[in-house]
Amino acid sequence: MQKEFVALGLMSGTSLDGVDLALCHFSLIDDQWNYSIEKAETFPYSTAWEKKLREANQLPSIELLQLHSEYGQYLGTLCDNFLSQNNHRPTLIASHGHTIFHQPHNGFTFQLGHGSAIANATGIDTVWDFRSGDVLLGGQGAPLVPIGDRLLFPAYDICLNLGGFGNISFQSGENRIAFDTTVVNMALNDLAGEVGQCYDKNGELGRNGSLIPNLLQDLNELDYYSTTGPKSLGREWYLSSFKPIINKYLNYSTEDRIHTIYDHIADQTVNAFKTTGAHNALITGGGAKNGYLISLLKSKSSIPLTLPDESTIDFKEALIFAFLGILFFEGIEGSLASVTGASSNSIAGVVSKGCKLNRS
Structure with a gap:
């Protein structure tokens, strides 16, 4: 048929x-x-x-x-x-x-x-x-992409999308499991705006910054990351929980804060990978075109990460x-x-x- x-x-x-x-x-x-x-x-x-x-x-x-x-x-x-x-x-x-x-x-x-x-x-x-x-x-009303991940991309254990927020989906027995991992481009774009840029092209701002250990610790200790799914994120969470922590470190440069956020994104994404038992992952979304973010994810991940054709990444x-x-x-x-x-x-x-x- x-x-x-x-x-x-x-x-x-x-x-x-x-x-x-x-x-x-x-x-x-x-x-x-x-x-x-x-x-x-x-x-x-x-x-x-x-x-x-x-x-x-x-x-x-x-x-x-x-x-x-x-x-x-x-x-x-x-x-x-x-x-x-x-x-x-x-x-x-x-x-x-x-x-x-x-x-x-x-x-x-x-x-x-x-x-x-x-x-x-x-x-x-x-x-x-x-x-x-x-x-x-x-329900959470999100994510909805996992049915497409299951039926259109069955060759990959994990499908990771890096958009305003990051989210993953994976198969666990008969069930598809998915959740938002952390904020991604919403935070990166917000900080890039401080220096007159719409976004951090290829991660250059972050690449030129230095880690702020206390900021990284504060972000990694957000309650959301210790809760089990189903769970999802929205702009409300970013404004009420994430951004106030960043604003406590305004005495540091934009480059240092955005560098630290990259480390946070990579930490939380790889932590999510570890819960799945997966052997490979497909990465799409705008963040997949950020060379610095992808290099950071690859350096921290124990599984191979695949980028598909540009059309699939973008759309x-x-x-x-x-x-x-x-x-x-x-x-x-x-x-x-x-x-x-x-x-x-x-x-x-x-x-x-x-x-x-x-x-x-």
């Missing part, structure tokens, strides 16, 4: 680099999933959009709902233009949106960007709001959200209770039917 699917996946990460769009082809042949990324592009945020998204958690409720629609329309226009330029019409669009609130302990998570606006702009069925259903089943999350959209339409559970801690597996997402509006 063989099935073929084409889907457009959208991902906006917590590091606020921009929106990733990935047009993906999937095939299911004798119970084995295969993928190819046909066309992909990152659309960087304008200064205005970056400011809106960064400050959205402070908006009054009415203004937040307005932004929810506005951002959905922005995503819809991006999708419509991207598909028109590439002369493709996929079966569906799958949009992660941009996370504004992630508080599963309080029973909610919120990803900005109304899916109906995307469906209206493109005329294509759009799957969105992938996390809320799991949270309402008592794996958009790829997997496209895949989650396919699973939704196939009626296959994409949110795993073994990962999120929910009371049961569930089909992730809701759908808005495509009905392109004529604005002429």
